[in-house]
Amino acid sequence: MSIVAASPPRENALAALIKHSRYVISENPVTGFAFALFVLIVLAAVLGPHLVPYDPLQSDTSEALKPPNLHHLFGTDQLGRDIFSRVVVATRLDFFIAVASVVLVFVMGGFAGVAAGFFGGWTDRIVGRIADTIMAFPLFVLAMGIVAALGNTVQNIVIATAIVNFPLYARIARAEANVRREAGFVEAARLSGNSDWRILAFQILPNVFPILVVQMSLTMGYAILNAAGLSFIGLGVRPPTPEWGIMVAEGAQFIVSGEWWNAFFPGAALMVAVFCFNLLGDGLRDMVDPRRRT
Amino acid sequence: MTADPALSVEDLSVQFRTRSGVVHALDNVSFSLAKGETLALVGESGSGKSVTAYAVMGILDSAGRVTGGRAMLGDLDLLSATPKQLADVRGRKIAMIFQNPRTALNPIRTVGRQIADMLIRHGGVSRRAAPAHAVEMLRAVGITDPARRAKAYPFEMSGGMCQRVMIAIALAAKPSLLIADEPTTGLDVTTQAVIMDLIGDLASDLGMATIFITHDLALAGQRSSRIVVMHAGHVVENAQTKDLFANPRHPYTAELIAATPDSAQNLDALSAIPGSLPDLRRADLPPCRYSERCPRKVAACAQPLPQAAPGASHIVACWNALPDRAQAAYPPAVSAA
């Protein structure tokens, strides 16, 4: 389509972004839906503990394993705790795991990758080797190993998730930095006497940033799934902390006996969150780079 | 023009829906060409030459939409034809060759098989006989050692050879109209001439009409009998080649001719056309899309463009056209609607 080669009219950058976002959403209503969900999740994460009708840790053995009803919208678990409250309160922890691991890998992978792409040579080789080594592990097993070895804490789950995603970020950042290293504006900055580090910080990083942000949304979903998987084999967060993965894993034993709500609601919450992050990632990708959409 | 044209395009309009707005890519484009005639569509890149061809072929990409007009191939309006009718016409009655022949061929299929695919689809050739026929086709387009070349992949061949292959594909079903979209772009100068000669020879052998799309006015002048000049989705001038060069009436055409490097002209005289194409996404596009860069702009330019007189041989869409040197005594060749 050679016809749109003409330069776009100048607009206020923010207005342009809003306009563009509106276009993306109109083109892709699913993204709009995902964005609404995302807002809901953030709200639940921030306000969760203030919104729920019950203390998520409070047991009530006379109310154990009650199916969903007016008092307990999602029913109660084996110890009579309100599943609705637990699911809502869990949002914060799951959101934290997702965000923290993604931010961590963003920093680690982003910097390593940019450095590798920009400096090349030994830096590139070392980063490449580390990424290759991690890739050669089945990722979930590596995460399991890290959590088992370092100990069973939220912090270590975050670290493990970040490590297994490292190659992805490092590679994307490396490729972007590599392309931009030779780009005209970098050349210009270099000629005007900027140091490598300055160029890296002010020319390369801001350009690599949006591409990685897209990836972040996709990885957030993976982080939650990863934590859930770890919970299933007994390596997740400590009980009785509410967390979706561990609730599904523990609720799973009640599926056959008919108390489906134990696993169903946390499972649904988990699915909705992961689903939302994935769709949002797709949408962001559209906004950042229309041609890259996959 | 002729009573029974090979192709007649009337009031073709095309829009593209993009993330930054609707692009009014073509606006009331009309022209026609007679059987056996060679017509050149000329314009800067972005002027809508290729879009016109794609619209006629029904291969606009999914964002593009024909919003009006007809393209008559005999009795069939290509723009409203069913996909099946179109697929039957394409390749069989109209064929097209493209620029950048190396990317325009399937990279993982041998050229012989690509020709054979066409022969089987349109040429009534059996699957078994197709490979041999394909070799013959390659020979016909002047490829040496065609039997060996038939087994080669596009990446193993030069650009010129790929273009020959593409011509072979296009002509496999002996169509009555060939659209050649910048067929020589990306080829070296000697190859360009050879390819153009080949197209010309084959066209006259087969009695085929040809639409030749190019940004190179000089090349168009050498190779076509009629030239349609396009600018920003409008046809600005449509005339016999000799007439156009001798007597350009649209200010844009005149600028183009002046900008064309020609051995006869002094390089010093080469002037660039000021300004660039307007943004076709604008809602406030002026009726004449050249008016914003036009040195001859007048108040009348704010009115809708003048309509061509029916049957006119030299059409110019301008309120303030250059004087018609051939008919200077007469009033402007166009009249207001």
Added chain:
Amino acid sequence: MKRRDLLKSMTALTAAAAVPAPAIWSSAKAQTRQETLLIVSESGPNNLDIHGVGTNVPGYEVSWNCYDRLITHEMKTLPNGTPYYDKTKFKPELAEDMNVGDLSATFKLRKDAAFQDGTPVTAKDVKWSFDRAVTVGGFPTFQMSAGSLTKPEQFVVVDDHTFRVDFLKKDRLTIPDLAVIVPCVINSELVKKNATPQDPWGLEYTKLNTVGSGAYRVTNWTAGSQVVLERNDKWKGGPLPKIKRVIWRIVPDAGNRRALLERGDADVSYDLPNKDFSELKNDGKLTIVSTPYSNGIQYIGMNVQHPPFNDVKVRYAVAYALPYQKIMDVVLYGLGKPMFGAAADTPTEVAWPQPHKFKTDLDKAKKLLAESGASNINVPISFDLGFAGVNQPICELVQESLAQIGITTTINKVPGANWRTELTKKNMPLFTNVFSGWLDYPEYFFYWCYHSGKSIFNTMDYQSLQMDTFIDGARAAAATGNWDSYDKDVKGFVDLAYTDMPRIPLYQPYVNVAMQKDISGYQYWFHRRLDYRTFVKA
């Protein structure tokens, strides 16, 4: 719960309507199925020989069914009709006659008994096997020592079919200890052939091969997946078992195990969650047998060597804070015998286990804690992840209760394989665990759990000279039959245990076994595993 009923009727409907997978079985296969017992359980053996290094509990079941001992227990019947081993009565298995003297016991071996390769069983094999048990170290050696069987010199071959055990001292546990799983009789010649200089007892060979004279032998073992056992048709230790083949499949997911039972695909399972047992029991489609663990208790332990639990008042506070009844209700679903809340005037009995007198009373707990002066208590509460189904909800409930009296806890899951390592270290401040002794005698339990010796089951690191005196006194009195003194000592150590309260009994767990209606012949054994030899499939 209308929905449940609907689901159930749907299940029944579809079960009837669905083309069952087994329809393609030939009649021969149906026949095989009739003689095959399909057992599903959470975990399987890691070694087929109980003398092996680190053999796990499922491994004991293999040993029990594939090897014979000199003697075994008679059966009695519990009031609920369950056959239950009689801890006081013995019957011959490989021996046809036992003669217990003052400081020795003499056994006459069956003349017709043979190992599965046809070699006759001789006194030589018995001695070799017992020598092995007391020499290889680890669990078998320790178990033998519990019956004062420690030296190879104690085992004497009199002739081919006569075997004598000499006692080092009088111990009433010596004869019972010969009927546990460990002193099994192994085909010594066959094992010696497969032994190596590094492995003189052939442990590597018996790890993978069952070479006894028992009623079954393992024909296929895929660790972590399945064990297939075939009947030994020439077994002489008892009446020929009805079940020809036992297939023991490892199904890690408890929900799937229940599904398999409910749909009739599996015949027996004994490690479902309590909730499932209680529901299946009410459902009535399966036979569920629940029997209290002999000599077993689930308890909350506290490390008494370190603050805060070195203060008995803190321990009392915990004992008053525990949510006993909640645990009985939502963790056990009633499938356990309460070991708490005895009336204040209940006299101490000469029996074990028996309930203590604490019950949930948060006010008292708070008061005691205040008196102790301890504050800001924050400790981990640990449990064995291998039994998470029971342990985790217990810990969650305990955590909640303790929080109410101001003791903060964090739950610490210990993977099953590390649990014993953690126990050995004796530095977990607070934990829940279960202990049950094979030999059903109070002094046996107390020797393992409260004696200041080196037993790892004294998980509280409890050290009390007075306690040791009671325990040692009871053992000596039992050996000599001085029952007055014995009763006094038993009451003494029970009272002391409940006065010092280093560990707080919660309940006596039940062994639950779920079987299809057409399965009968289940017997309760001290080891709590299945004895395939008496099962019948109608």
Added chain:
Amino acid sequence: MLMMIAKRLGMAIPSLIGVVIVTFLLTRALPGDPAAYFAGPAATPQAIQEIRVKLGLDKPLIEQFGRYVVDLTHGNLGTSLTTGQPVATELRNRLPASAELTLLGLLVSIVIAVPLGILAATKPNSILDHTCRIISTLGVSLPVFFTGLVLVYVFYFLLGWAPPPLGRLDVFYTEPPHVSGFYLIDSLIAGDVPTFIASLKQLVLPALTLGIFSLAPIARMTRASMLAVLSSDFIRTARASGLSSYTVIVTYAFRNAMLPVITTLGMVFSFLLGANVLVEKVFAWPGIGSYAVEALLASDFAPVQGFVLTMAVLYVILNLLIDVLYGLIDPRVRLEA
């Protein structure tokens, strides 16, 4: 081609070395003490120390590593504490189970995801496209063990359509004679159709679970790659040539679009091998994944090390296979290498 394989293998060596080192360090950091485990429940500290010396665990880490590497070069992967058997033997016995399941899962995924991706690409941003995107995204949004349990509950427990989740074969069938270790293949070799059907039935649910989980990456890649190819020059040529839409989509576009998809398959396979760990646990599948999980939780070094090493080698081989496959499809790689 051989050169390429050798080169790829050479490149894989450093990452394999990295894997060996990382795994070694990771397993040593696991909590738990194998010496205490071996020493049994009633061991004294001295006894544990003796065993520690016997196992070489008292040596400095670097020396232990040396021993481990020496053992590795002899093909000795050590012995598992929990199952008591040589790791190499167990991995060999269990690998076919995992491989059969994972490959079938991948196959299920491809069979569903590729058509979904193509459908989505032929009508980008349509309802169809959004539906495909939602379906595949939903699949990857569910924890794989949850999907597995729900499938078992519905199709085995409620409906009774699926056989009991009891591993690879119903207990009353005997396994087919060992040739490839894949029951599906071995039973066919033996001509034992009932066994083939029985093992296929066991495979359906776990393979479906894996398939659902890996829909998204394959569908996305197919869609993206199809979109890219469909807008490429040679597809335009093919369409302009009037080739049937079947030929255009399948013969021309699809085969080209598969090239990046094949690369993705390598990643997806590795991803599935990880997910397998959980699926095997749900379906009592006697594969290497469940083996590794148990070992890891038990701090059983040798199986974990052996498992990871096997996976890394598999990964390298797989990528090699993909390169070869790529070469078979794409003549540019094959002929230029």
